[in-house]
Amino acid sequence: MSHTPHIEKHFTSGEIVRDTVIGMADGLTVPFALAAGLSGAVLSTQIIVTAGVAEIVAGSIAMGLGGYLAGKSDVEHFDSEYKRELYEIEKMPEHEKDEVLEILEDYGLTKAESQPIVDSLAKRPKDFADFMMRFELGLEKPNPKRALQSGATIGGAYVFGGLIPLLPYIIFSEVRQALLWSAAITVVALFVFGYVKGQFTGAKPLKSALQTCLIGSVAAGAAFLIARLISEN
Amino acid sequence: MSHTPHIEKHFTSGEIVRDTVIGMADGLTVPFALAAGLSGAVLSTQIIVTAGVAEIVAGSIAMGLGGYLAGKSDVEHFDSEYKRELYEIEKMPEHEKDEVLEILEDYGLTKAESQPIVDSLAKRPKDFADFMMRFELGLEKPNPKRALQSGATIGGAYVFGGLIPLLPYIIFSEVRQALLWSAAITVVALFVFGYVKGQFTGAKPLKSALQTCLIGSVAAGAAFLIARLISEN
Numbered sequence: 197m198s199h200t201p202h203i204e205k206h207f208t209s210g211e212i213v214r215d216t217v218i219g220m221a222d223g224l225t226v227p228f229a230l231a232a233g234l235s236g237a238v239l240s241t242q243i244i245v246t247a248g249v250a251e252i253v254a255g256s257i258a259m260g261l262g263g264y265l266a267g268k269s270d271v272e273h274f275d276s277e278y279k280r281e282l283y284e285i286e287k288m289p290e291h292e293k294d295e296v297l298e299i300l301e302d303y304g305l306t307k308a309e310s311q312p313i314v315d316s317l318a319k320r321p322k323d324f325a326d327f328m329m330r331f332e333l334g335l336e337k338p339n340p341k342r343a344l345q346s347g348a349t350i351g352g353a354y355v356f357g358g359l360i361p362l363l364p365y366i367i368f369s370e371v372r373q374a375l376l377w378s379a380a381i382t383v384v385a386l387f388v389f390g391y392v393k394g395q396f397t398g399a400k401p402l403k404s405a406l407q408t409c410l411i412g413s414v415a416a417g418a419a420f421l422i423a424r425l426i427s428e429n
Numbered sequence: 430m431s432h433t434p435h436i437e438k439h440f441t442s443g444e445i446v447r448d449t450v451i452g453m454a455d456g457l458t459v460p461f462a463l464a465a466g467l468s469g470a471v472l473s474t475q476i477i478v479t480a481g482v483a484e485i486v487a488g489s490i491a492m493g494l495g496g497y498l499a500g501k502s503d504v505e506h507f508d509s510e511y512k513r514e515l516y517e518i519e520k521m522p523e524h525e526k527d528e529v530l531e532i533l534e535d536y537g538l539t540k541a542e543s544q545p546i547v548d549s550l551a552k553r554p555k556d557f558a559d560f561m562m563r564f565e566l567g568l569e570k571p572n573p574k575r576a577l578q579s580g581a582t583i584g585g586a587y588v589f590g591g592l593i594p595l596l597p598y599i600i601f602s603e604v605r606q607a608l609l610w611s612a613a614i615t616v617v618a619l620f621v622f623g624y625v626k627g628q629f630t631g632a633k634p635l636k637s638a639l640q641t642c643l644i645g646s647v648a649a650g651a652a653f654l655i656a657r658l659i660s661e662n
Contacts (some may be wrong), residue, residue, distance in 0.1 A: 217547065221491075221495060222488075222491055222492070222495070222564050224519070225487070225491040225495075226459075226484065226488050226491050227488030228487075229483070229486070229490075229491065230463075230480065230483050230484050233479075233480075233483030233484075233486065233487060234479065234480055234483060237476075237479045237483075238479070240478060243470075243471060243476060245659065246461070246466075246467065246470045246471070246656050246659050246660050247463065247466075247467055247480045247656075248469075249655055249659055250462070250463050250467060250652040250653075250655060250656040251459065251463050251466075251484060251652075252464030253462070253466065253648070253651050253652045253655050253656075254458070254459050254461075254462030254466060254648045254649065254651070254652040255455075255459050255648075257644070257647055257648040257651055258454075258455055258458040258459050258462065258644055258645075258648045259455070260649070261643075261644045261647065262454060262455070262458075262644060265640050265644070268628070269632055272632070273630075273631060273632075276631070297606065300546070303550065303556045303559055304549070304553050304556040305546055305550070305556075306549070306551055308545075309545040309546055309549045310545075310546060312541075312542040312545060313533070313538055313542055313543060313546060316537070316538050316539070316542045317536065317537075317538070320537050323536045323538075324536075324539040324548075326535075326536055327536045327604075329562065330564065330567070331494070331563065334563070334569055336565060336567060339552075350443075360639050374553075375520065393566045397502070397506075398506065398509070399502055399506075401609065407498050410494075411490070411491055411494045411495060411498070412491075414490055414494065415486070415487045415488075415490040415491045415494070418486050418490055419483040419484075419486045419487040419490075419503075420483075421464050422482055422486050423479050423480075423483040423486075426478065426479050426482055427475070427479050
């Protein structure tokens, strides 16, 4: 494998960061927006805390279990496509060889230039299948242990993110006061989260920070207005 | 490009289905679980409807806007990596050529077999960069128009999915009755959704159906128990 700087960055930022980002982005945003929305409609912080905790439990399980099962199905999908490639390579080698030639033609390579590679791969079915997985299907072999870790990371990040906007509603008994504190600490948390996320994903950190703040604010503002509209009817 | 059946399936099932699945999976599960959770804690369906609608608004905006921005940042990420490849190909062509040889070695190809391809690519920087994007980085060129479509699809699917479990709370005024109807229609909806999803993603439909039912039930059951625990204190 190659060792250019951007590849290494790609690896270190990796899958755990991606899963944390997935869980935290929704965890910070949705419970915050739900609590803000209910603040426009009910007068008891206890109902807001109950709804918020129920949302965090539901959201973290749905996302975490969803991530776990998606990870497992990635492994199954890869394995079944891999078997299919091996089968096709065994049963219709000429057809598969033509496929490689066609794919390489898209990069301006002539049949004469590609033929040595194709002939060489055809002698080693496993290498041939690996090559097709990468090149024809764009699939990378998933780590089977990742599924559980992925689900737990997404779920945990959702819980952690979701408790931040909910804290003020647990501490204060007056809804308006709790809402203001919740908005203040959540905007700060969204900004920090977006900034750090930008550094890991290679986006401009400040732009990323402003984007996550925007998502949280728009979602919370809309939820607030609609909840107030419903409760007034 | 090649025309094997599984490639075509890959294309038709495509990105719109994937976005619908992302939005609908959470949209069916989280509002259902939140409403069920609140059913264990409050006696007014109006509060549950308010909380549910606030959650749907917040969740659909967070996920939809998140999907839109993710789509846009995919395009930016691809473009910046592409420029980097073109730059590296221009400034250090020998290094890039060695990279290709190293990558192809992983598939058991000798330098002699790979050299014609490398020499040919080196004459056409754009084809060389395309080749590296695919092979070294595993990146496919994203469609710039996809971002908006993706965000709207995810958000719309979340709203559609979320309204299903909430309908009984709008129709019935008694919480327990609404909860039972909500559970019944949501389990059916999760089953149908999981079944159809399985057919599109290539998983076994029945297994997929049972999995989505499991996620929804576990999330709702946990939210119900925890909300009841909180409201009893």
